[in-house]
Amino acid sequence: MSVTSTAPARRPRSLHSTRIAVVLVAPAVILLALFTIAPGVYAFVLSLLQQRVSGGLFGGETTEVFVGFANYAAALGDGEFWASIGRMLLVAVIGVPATVLLAALFALCLDARGARLVGFARIAIFLPYAVPGVIASLLWGFLYLPATSPIGGDVVDFFGSPMIFFAVANIAVWGVVGFNMVILYTAVRGLPAEIYDAAALDGASELQIALRIKLPMIRPAIVMVTLFSVLGALQLYNEPTALRPLANAITSSWVPLMKVYSQAFVENDVYQGAASALVIVVLTVGATVLVNVIGSRISAAAERAE
């Protein structure tokens, strides 16, 4: 190759920057290994064990026994586990489209020409995100309970059987719409203004600009917002747990994460909890891949159409 004359000047610099890069990335990698990967491996080891007592009325010494994949079989064969996944999916089906649609609607409205009080509205919509999840759930719990509700809780049974899913989804959507709106609003603000001028010259109305120009151009941001919402929906835990003491509607295994918690810490079966948790991880990764594939297919199809 003919690069020998320039190579010696380049090589030390590239090695040097590699070293600096490694040093700067090292803390994050170390923390990832310590607090995500190592516990994950430990959880996998735990999921292959079970606890046994060694005789006597109160069990004497307890020992750990290797049981292979018995915990996984128990988790996958448990009707209640699949029912909890079903309930979580129901809340997701209500909550994820609501989040994405509302976030997009708010972002487009805030960016419309002639929008007033934009600064105040942005803060007001974002404020629920600043309320901690448990406090927001308790707040909404008081708004739902018939005895303390100012929004008609004594007329509508928010804790009744179909309504409870909307009630839980409402709390999650209320909390997270502001954050997603900010993402989409930033994306919209980043679009070049000349396009709007050109469209206005062609006779497009504000609504047509919003739907035909802005929305398609922020498609990557919308896919990202959808992915975040789906991931958040799969990890639903705060809202049902905080609402549970208030009524009979929510059991200790209403969503998969609650089942993991109650297996590990109420039934004192950490091993079964670890197995259930890893099953949920596999399902979550599968869902993420699915959303990404669907998202890129839609983008590719839309680009081919343009």
Added chain:
Amino acid sequence: MKKRTLRSMVAVAGAATIGAGLLAGCSPSSPDEGSDGPVTLSFVSWDPHMDEIVDVWNEENPDIQVELSTPSESADELVTKFITQHQAGANPDIVKVEYQSLPALISNGVVVDLAQYVPDLSSRFDDASLAQVEFEGKVYGVPQDFAPLVFFYRQDVFDSLGLSAPATWDDYAAAARAIHAANPAQYLGTFSAGDPGWFAGLAQQAGANWWSASGDTWTVAVNDAASKKVADYWQGLISEGVIKSDPFWSTQWSAEMNDGTLVGWVSAAWAPAQLPNIAADTAGKWVAAPVPAWTAGDPATGIWGGSAMAVTSDSKHPQQAAEFLEWLNTSDEALSAQISKINVYPAATSGRELPELDAPPAFMSNQPDYYQVVAQVAPNAKSFDIWGPDATVTFGAYRDGFANALQNGTSLSDALDAMQKATVDDMTKLGFTVEE
């Protein structure tokens, strides 16, 4: 060259700072006090005003200092926390634990036998209290209070309708119907799917015996005939619409107790200590009476809660901890303070003779003989032979099963069958010998 050196120096300095920060977070904890200096004990209890009683001990005992911390979790969540913390060896020295949860802590090795530190503990408690803490000849906790079921009702509402305290459960049902008929917004009480200990007390009164043991074999009978009788009785009242089905301890329930929507509460002897936080506006309007009986004249009642105080196996000073507990739960000085400040009905036999029991708790100022009512029902309080080693599983199954049944209108008796299955399956999986 200069630029590169400066950049690399900054990079190394940054990495070193971050590394030092990580290491600082892992610094070792401070060493324990030596046996020459004062011993500090950590004590977890949710009793209100317990800090004032601990202060008295700390003043009189400079060489054994007790640090109290009040937990925010419920009693059941605390049991789970203690079992989990034990695996890290991080439990406090002294813990307050409800009698129903003590066997679960014993089978997880969380608490120690106190008989070796305080030899004559058994002589200071009656058989009913001792049966809750003594197993296989070892004493795993010092009983603090005794909590027989007591029925509280609003005297003013009963008087306005010409009702008197129900003597039998049939009378209770009739009163519930009368109250709801007179005012459709009023109920005699609610059935709580969130309190397994409460339902267990009602089952005990009916003669149920959920767990018994002979040798090393357990017998589990959560769905026995007596328990089903209790479940069916309450199911009837709920489907008639005269008893609500909301859980205790929620904001909704407190609001309803406070504004007169609920005019009765089947509770236990410790209720007056909790009522100021629940229904402060109704102080002085409630009256305590023995719980209705299944057959007229039968004095039997059940138990809801009550706790013992135990020394954990993680404690480095069990001898001193046991001495503190002996003072706290058997000495006249401490028991008088507990009666007047925490409104406990003591488990210790000497405590039941104290003059503080002549004055009623502040919330029940309208009923000067409150503690006499408790003393009258206490000797007839029945409990199960023994609480199971995985009572947490049974209680979890109660909460889920009964909540589902109330929400969907299905049978409470079937929920009892589900509780039985969950308990037996868990005990068998762990390796206990179970006979049904």
